[in-house]
Amino acid sequence: MTPSPDLLLMLLADARLPVAGHTQSAGLEPAVRDGLAAAHVPAYLRARLRTVTAVEAGVAVVARAHLLDGRPLAPVEAAWAARTPSAAMRRTSRGQAKALLRLAGRLWPDAPAVRAVLDTDAPSRPVALGAVAAACGLGAAELARLVGYDDVQTVAAAALKLLPLDPATSTGWVHDVLPDVEALARTVRDLDSPAAVPASGLPQIEAWAETHAVSARRLFSA
Amino acid sequence: MPDHTTPTPRALRLGVCGPVGTGKSSLIALLCRELAATLELGVVTNDIYTDEDARFLRSAGVLDADRIRAVETGACPHTAIRDDITANLMAVEELEADYAPLDVVLIESGGDNLTATFSPALVDVQVFVLDIAGGGDVARKGGPGIERADLLVVNKTDLAPYVGVDRDRMVADASAARSGRPVVALSRTDRGSVVELTTWMLAQLERHRAGALVPADPGPMAPHAHAHPHDHLHDHVHA
Ligand SMILES: Nc1nc2c(ncn2[C@@H]2O[C@H](COP(=O)(O)OP(=O)(O)OP(=O)(O)O)[C@@H](O)[C@H]2O)c(=O)[nH]1
Ligand SMILES: [Mg+2]
Numbered sequence: 001m002t003p004s005p006d007l008l009l010m011l012l013a014d015a016r017l018p019v020a021g022h023t024q025s026a027g028l029e030p031a032v033r034d035g036l037a038a039a040h041v042p043a044y045l046r047a048r049l050r051t052v053t054a055v056e057a058g059v060a061v062v063a064r065a066h067l068l069d070g071r072p073l074a075p076v077e078a079a080w081a082a083r084t085p086s087a088a089m090r091r092t093s094r095g096q097a098k099a100l101l102r103l104a105g106r107l108w109p110d111a112p113a114v115r116a117v118l119d120t121d122a123p124s125r126p127v128a129l130g131a132v133a134a135a136c137g138l139g140a141a142e143l144a145r146l147v148g149y150d151d152v153q154t155v156a157a158a159a160l161k162l163l164p165l166d167p168a169t170s171t172g173w174v175h176d177v178l179p180d181v182e183a184l185a186r187t188v189r190d191l192d193s194p195a196a197v198p199a200s201g202l203p204q205i206e207a208w209a210e211t212h213a214v215s216a217r218r219l220f221s222a
Numbered sequence: 223m224p225d226h227t228t229p230t231p232r233a234l235r236l237g238v239c240g241p242v243g244t245g246k247s248s249l250i251a252l253l254c255r256e257l258a259a260t261l262e263l264g265v266v267t268n269d270i271y272t273d274e275d276a277r278f279l280r281s282a283g284v285l286d287a288d289r290i291r292a293v294e295t296g297a298c299p300h301t302a303i304r305d306d307i308t309a310n311l312m313a314v315e316e317l318e319a320d321y322a323p324l325d326v327v328l329i330e331s332g333g334d335n336l337t338a339t340f341s342p343a344l345v346d347v348q349v350f351v352l353d354i355a356g357g358g359d360v361a362r363k364g365g366p367g368i369e370r371a372d373l374l375v376v377n378k379t380d381l382a383p384y385v386g387v388d389r390d391r392m393v394a395d396a397s398a399a400r401s402g403r404p405v406v407a408l409s410r411t412d413r414g415s416v417v418e419l420t421t422w423m424l425a426q427l428e429r430h431r432a433g434a435l436v437p438a439d440p441g442p443m444a445p446h447a448h449a450h451p452h453d454h455l456h457d458h459v460h461a
Contacts, residue, residue: 221294
């Protein structure tokens with residue numbers, strides 16, 4: 001019996017998943033260093049969901065579709081790279097993909113989608129997530145929700161380290177943007193071709209990512 | 223001499239952990255200084271603020287700067303060496319791939335508390351470092367690293383007279399807490415102790431190459447164990 005999509009989603013969205021999630025702040029650390037305060041974090045979450053996270057979710061959904069039909073991944077990777085102008089963000093994404101694929105290769109060693117992505121050179125995180133979804137039977141909408149939710153929780157968890165906070169406050173932020181995560185999922189769930197992925201960058205987040213990559217005394221990798 | 227005709231699958235992974243400021247980076251710098259001429263080495267650091275340790279080691283000039291890699295821990299140094307070792311494993315594997323074949327990869331944990339030790343899935347063998355200036359009682363307090371790390375280093379013994387600690391007493395207490403596992407009383411100014419340390423490390427490398435090194439978990443706070451029937455008793459380092 002295959003596990004329900006609900007349970008798979010819980011497994012993949014759990015911060016205890018060993019994919020080095022504790023090393024990530026989803027760009028919050030350089031933002032805080034540049035003056036972003038706790039009060040701005042909800043706006044930061046929404047801005048990401050509409051821009052960089054929409055790209056990631058869209059690419060993941062398209063990668064899943066390509067892997068399920070045996071279509072090539074190169075155009076999907078190209079669409080992701082073209083929409084991710086920051087080299088630092090591309091490096092981070094590839095590192096996260098590596099961590100995820102290390103786990104996926106153990107959990108679904110025979111899944112053709114996982115094998116296909118393991119065989120490519122330096123895949124991006126959304127493509128690796130697409131492979132995981134294809135391997136474990138997760139639908140496109142669930143996959144998009146996972147990408148959005150994980151991004152929001154990554155910021156919220158990092159906020160607890162970077163800004164003095166009652167954790168109920170940051171959990172409230174997460175709760176309050178769940179409709180935005182759902183809206184993101186609706187926007188990208190039916191995407192099928194790389195060209196259809198939203199091309200929505202956010203130059204300030206990209207600039208922060210570049211600064212962070214060369215700054216000393218980082219707590220978080222990105 | 224190591225038998226180079228038998229290819230080993232990968233480098234020996236040696237973990238160095240212990241509380242903040244006890245001398246982990248210095249010990250790694252010392253090992254590099256002593257052994258870099260004869261062994262291919264790499265280093266992975268896990269500082270709270272990413273690159274302090276890496277910068278210290280690079281500036282020590284004991285190893286090519288690119289062989290020293292820093293891993294971010296998101297302020298979770300304990301997680302990074304124990305529960306989710308992914309970031310560290312990736313860094314170690316990248317080093318091994320970039321400089322194949324490496325003999326030893328040294329991994330420095332972020333300075334943490336007495337309970338932090340490495341997962342045996344990350345390191346083959348681990349050293350726990352204490353500072354003699356932290357007080358003679360620390361060894362008696364025990365904990366997984368002090369009691370069961372493969373080697374306990376009581377470091378900076380040159381400071382003992384200035385801080386009113388009886389070195390021999392502290393080493394005896396540590397040995398008792400460790401049921402006879404090895405202890406090295408180290409000071410960078412004491413040549414004999416440096417040789418003891420490198421001798422121990424080379425012996426671990428031999429065991430690793432011979433396939434005789436089985437990584438052991440010092441464990442979380444565990445019930446006190448008594449006699450140790452296994453081979454640890456054969457590789458004491460006499461302080
Ligand atoms: N007197 C003396 N000082 C030492 C010795 N070894 C290290 N130190 C000093 O102890 C201090 C801390 O050493 P580090 O090697 O940075 O300690 P660490 O454990 O890496 O510290 P964190 O990474 O911050 O946890 C430095 O000032 C060293 O110079 C020693 O043998 N004798
Ligand atoms: Mg250090």
